[in-house]
Amino acid sequence: MNEDRNATGTAQPSRRSLFGRFARDRSGATAIEFTMLAIPFSLLIFAILESCISFTAQQIVSNAADEVARQFRTGQLRPDPSNPVLLASKVRGLVCERLEIIVSKGCPGLAIDLRQFSTFADAANIKTKFTPSGDLDTTGFGVNPGKATTKNMLRVYYKWPVITDFMRASMSNLPGGKTLQSATAIWQNEPFPD
Secondary structure (H helix, E strand, C coil): CCEEECCCCCEEECHHHHHHHHHHCCCCHHHHHHHHHHHHHHHHHHHHHHHHHHHHHHHHHHHHHHHHHHHHHHCCCCCCCCCHHHHHHHHHHHHHHHHCCCCCCCCCCEEEEEEEECCHHHHHCCCCCECCCCCECCCCCCECCCCCCCEEEEEEEEEEECCCHHHHHHHCCECCCEEEEEEEEEEECCCCCC
16 A cells, blocks of 8 residues: 555555656656756857857957058058057057957057067968966067068957856966967058158
8 A cells, every 4th residue: 555654543655655646747848848958058058148259359350460460561551660659559549449349448458569670481480378377478569560561460469258157167268367469460451652
């Protein structure tokens, strides 16, 4: 029989009977199934959104580097030996102006390196360096473009913050839960008059 008697002699359902009724009862199954599926579904949606936003930021950094490089290539921007600091702040401002559509005002985390080279092979041998702590090493970065017909390379780096907490461990490649967005443009200046 499925009943047990207690000390007073009244019948009580056995534990197997209670478990069986609970297992057969489907009134809360939808809520439980939704809860079980909602968490992984939400994690998947956040991962997709984080990846899409990060990819968009990478494209914007790349477009900014190309647009500023074009201005140097055509002679719209030229080196100013009398005031290199002014040119460096102007280049940073031009890049930041294009990035501010997706990053905070002032572009914190932006690093720019513009150099001239004697050959394209020399430019291709420049590698991105990192500090022992894993952060971007900006030692030697500067804005030193060449004159007409010189070969130049512009490197733009942005430390993009990973927004979603649980994605930081898998997406970030810099300290502080950030990922490095970078773009490089290598070109030869046109023969514009000096």
